Amino acid sequence: MSTRALKEAEGPFNPHVPGIEYGVLDTLVGYGVRRAQLAMYSVFVDALAKWNITPQRFSALVIISLNEGLTLTKLAEVLGIVRSGSVVLVDALVEMGYIDRVEVPGDRRAYGLALTRKGQKDLAKITQAVLDQEARATARLNAARRKQLLEMLDLLAQPPQD
Amino acid sequence: MSTRALKEAEGPFNPHVPGIEYGVLDTLVGYGVRRAQLAMYSVFVDALAKWNITPQRFSALVIISLNEGLTLTKLAEVLGIVRSGSVVLVDALVEMGYIDRVEVPGDRRAYGLALTRKGQKDLAKITQAVLDQEARATARLNAARRKQLLEMLDLLAQPPQD
DNA sequence: TATTGTTATACTCTATAACTATA
């Protein structure tokens, strides 16, 4: 079409390229989860690019907003990352002006995390954008199936019961 | 317990830390998919550590085995990565002795990918290990729910229909 | 001694962009 020999383009990611045999992959829940996650991740990031918000940053903001005075160690535990990772994450959110490190009265080693004024205002808008994006991404499912899906995903997230 | 001040440990990743409010996150399919993917990924990698196989490497081996003479460019498209990424992936699988680059008769630029003898033998065992792991990971779902889940995940992987 | 936050460092994954040899 146009004159662009450069650019790897990508497109959205086609879960089923025509003419390709997928064999056992199509029967694996693990593969299905991976495909769904890849697709949803990129749509999320695009939709939230305006705020430079990734799924992890959004999760962190919500958790901080609902759990007053959360420490960095606890945030790391909740998100499933190591403490040094939460420092990087928190540094980014602080630089964006969304959260602050607040001194903890009883413990001079720790900081409690809290949303800034701007963080509170923007999180409301960001949450609305996330809900809009979620609605679009799950538009092919009615409320009942959506609920079933959430239940089953929750079961998959539990460690194996061996 | 023991005398180890070092080690960040991690454990498996707890999707619901007691005492923590998750708010809107618990209602989002996107967050549920992410949690499920994190949990299943680490279990997969642990179960396949013996062969140094990741989900992506397994997918590549299956696709190559079922689609004779697949090129690196096509493999990249199927996996949703860029061509330079497929070179890295293919290099690794070649070094492991699982696949070969085979000259394509009509086109001296391209290579067709093919499993080696060892690749064929090991893929059979690896596939069995993956199926065992899959059964363990989805043990909390019966066949009917498992089928529903696969259908819904497939819908999520489609790009939004705006 | 143990814990909190931090830093330095490294490793993995994957992207961009340029290059080469063919087509």
Place this chain on the structure above:
DNA sequence: TATAGTTATAGAGTATAACAATA
């Protein structure tokens, strides 16, 4: 001109390991 494979490079993301301040 366009395409297949390749390479160099860089940017996320996240891990390990050590450290200072405090408990």
